[in-house]
Amino acid sequence: MAYNQDMSFVQKITQRMNNSLLCVGLDSDYEKLPDVVKKNSTLEESIFNFNKEIIDSTYDFVSAFKINVVFYAGYGISGLKALRKTNQYIKKYYPAIQIIADCKRSEMLRSAELAAKELFEEFLFDAFTVTPWFGYDTVEPYKKYKDKAIFITGHDSNPTAPEIQEVELKNGQFLYEYVAELIHKKWVQSGNVFIEAGLTYPKQLKKIREICGDEMIILAVGLGPQGGKLEDIVYGLNSKGNNLIISASRDIIFASLDKDFSVKARDKAKEISENINIIRREFVNSSLL
Amino acid sequence: MAYNQDMSFVQKITQRMNNSLLCVGLDSDYEKLPDVVKKNSTLEESIFNFNKEIIDSTYDFVSAFKINVVFYAGYGISGLKALRKTNQYIKKYYPAIQIIADCKRSEMLRSAELAAKELFEEFLFDAFTVTPWFGYDTVEPYKKYKDKAIFITGHDSNPTAPEIQEVELKNGQFLYEYVAELIHKKWVQSGNVFIEAGLTYPKQLKKIREICGDEMIILAVGLGPQGGKLEDIVYGLNSKGNNLIISASRDIIFASLDKDFSVKARDKAKEISENINIIRREFVNSSLL
Numbered sequence: 212m213a214y215n216q217d218m219s220f221v222q223k224i225t226q227r228m229n230n231s232l233l234c235v236g237l238d239s240d241y242e243k244l245p246d247v248v249k250k251n252s253t254l255e256e257s258i259f260n261f262n263k264e265i266i267d268s269t270y271d272f273v274s275a276f277k278i279n280v281v282f283y284a285g286y287g288i289s290g291l292k293a294l295r296k297t298n299q300y301i302k303k304y305y306p307a308i309q310i311i312a313d314c315k316r317s318e319m320l321r322s323a324e325l326a327a328k329e330l331f332e333e334f335l336f337d338a339f340t341v342t343p344w345f346g347y348d349t350v351e352p353y354k355k356y357k358d359k360a361i362f363i364t365g366h367d368s369n370p371t372a373p374e375i376q377e378v379e380l381k382n383g384q385f386l387y388e389y390v391a392e393l394i395h396k397k398w399v400q401s402g403n404v405f406i407e408a409g410l411t412y413p414k415q416l417k418k419i420r421e422i423c424g425d426e427m428i429i430l431a432v433g434l435g436p437q438g439g440k441l442e443d444i445v446y447g448l449n450s451k452g453n454n455l456i457i458s459a460s461r462d463i464i465f466a467s468l469d470k471d472f473s474v475k476a477r478d479k480a481k482e483i484s485e486n487i488n489i490i491r492r493e494f495v496n497s498s499l500l
Numbered sequence: 501m502a503y504n505q506d507m508s509f510v511q512k513i514t515q516r517m518n519n520s521l522l523c524v525g526l527d528s529d530y531e532k533l534p535d536v537v538k539k540n541s542t543l544e545e546s547i548f549n550f551n552k553e554i555i556d557s558t559y560d561f562v563s564a565f566k567i568n569v570v571f572y573a574g575y576g577i578s579g580l581k582a583l584r585k586t587n588q589y590i591k592k593y594y595p596a597i598q599i600i601a602d603c604k605r606s607e608m609l610r611s612a613e614l615a616a617k618e619l620f621e622e623f624l625f626d627a628f629t630v631t632p633w634f635g636y637d638t639v640e641p642y643k644k645y646k647d648k649a650i651f652i653t654g655h656d657s658n659p660t661a662p663e664i665q666e667v668e669l670k671n672g673q674f675l676y677e678y679v680a681e682l683i684h685k686k687w688v689q690s691g692n693v694f695i696e697a698g699l700t701y702p703k704q705l706k707k708i709r710e711i712c713g714d715e716m717i718i719l720a721v722g723l724g725p726q727g728g729k730l731e732d733i734v735y736g737l738n739s740k741g742n743n744l745i746i747s748a749s750r751d752i753i754f755a756s757l758d759k760d761f762s763v764k765a766r767d768k769a770k771e772i773s774e775n776i777n778i779i780r781r782e783f784v785n786s787s788l789l
Contacts, residue, residue: 285614287622315606325574335578344633346660371635381668
């Protein structure tokens with residue numbers, strides 16, 4: 212299918228995943244930005260200008276951009292203005308690239324409608340992350356946004372994720388397995404509900420892929436500083452070496468804090484994206500043996 | 501203890517709870533505001549002016565105000581400006597009244613620090629709600645804000661809450677009981693971690709009170725339109741008829757959509773607050789028998 216603007220989230224991202232599974236996380240924490248972008252600039256300008264350069268230099272190696280909303284909201288209205296400007300920029304110059312909000316929402320009913328309005332309409336995201344804690348009420352309202360998507364946090368990448376997510380149930384499952392099954396069997400019917408999982412827990416990532424099957428798009432988080440290893444993406448790939456979006460942020464956007472930050476970000480994005488493709492090819496070839 | 505500005509969240513709210521347990525929810529959805537406040541006004545002005553009148557007319561019957569952030573964020577930057585202005589107004593004229601953000605956050609590490617900066621510093625909240633899905637990592641970063649507080653969503657008020665929260669564990673507990681126990685035994689040490697529970701599930705509210713003991717402040721949600729009944733607050737009160745914050749929103753703020761909306765809001769807040777106090781007194785008296 213040739214690219215066109217009217218394609219849905221899943222159509223657009225499927226097209227991009229042929230070339231790259233890498234998702235660059237624009238977690239552009241103002242405090243950590245290179246001095247060169249901060250000099251003589253407001254907070255809003257600094258964040259936007261930094262993002263603009265990162266986007267322009269990495270776009271051809273990404274399947275999607277991911278934005279952790281609190282990295283902007285933490286700086287109040289000015290931070291949120293920089294966020295909206297960033298997304299406007301991506302929509303204008305790179306409309307084929309989808310933008311995922313990492314915001315772990317738990318809204319329902321009217322609140323969920325307003326979350327959709329906030330994230331899809333006001334801030335121009337194409338997808339966002341949602342927690343399963345409140346059950347189907349926090350998923351159902353988004354199913355009507357067929358051209359958009361949500362990712363439900365399945366097994367997360369943080370150290371204490373198992374405290375709740377690996378509680379053992381009466382039926383012998385771990386809680387995250389029960390949730391993955393709920394998502395796969397009951398919650399996913401509209402083709403726009405997907406799952407997030409941590410690369411830092413490869414065994415659990417593998418289990419989620421087994422439960423959810425080849426069609427499921429998994430957003431893998433935790434690569435790099437959090438401890439997730441690139442070779443472990445094989446546990447998240449589907450049988451065709453696909454349907455896995457692998458997010459990396461600090462390793463790329465802060466690859467250098469000097470004037471060359473965008474060049475270094477590009478080099479790093481290229482390197483990770485290519486390494487992912489090598490692993491994909493080897494994975495598919497070994498499956499064919 | 502006489503009131504002073506330097507008191508912590510828990511000191512201030514404890515003082516207020518002597519007179520009222522009612523918490524007015526400023527879920528001031530622009531679409532639903534009375535025409536009289538919208539006429540000749542921008543969205544930002546309309547929301548702020550509405551809130552100002554509601555606050556001025558209900559403040560003496562409340563223990564706290566609660567704000568569901570997405571009701572503002574859903575209207576983008578303008579909505580969020582109205583939110584900040586509202587909280588600035590409360591801080592200026594009613595500094596004894598604490599403001600709780602209902603936002604069900606799930607942030608950790610640096611993201612949690614930025615959530616604290618966003619909600620406590622940029623938007624002037626005194627407390628906010630947090631989900632337990634990611635374990636202790638999403639609670640720990642807030643413990644150092646000793647003058648502030650968080651409320652962890654224990655058993656929620658929505659219809660599908662039991663889908664996850666009442667999953668049966670291998671040890672015989674329901675998941676929400678396990679979480680309440682975690683909160684009570686492990687997560688609460690700093691005196692600023694509390695719990696949220698739905699009035700729509702009275703049996704479960706009772707269980708949470710039993711697990712968490714008298715010291716725990718419970719934020720009870722779901723009264724009124726969601727199905728929670730006033731008489732069921734007895735299941736959430738501690739043995740002294742206290743430490744329960746009972747949130748009501750639409751019943752009060754939209755008691756009338758005419759010019760008299762603030763008068764009717766005041767009448768309704770007074771009525772609910774007084775009815776709560778009658779139930780408290782009866783509850784304490786019957787415990788003494």
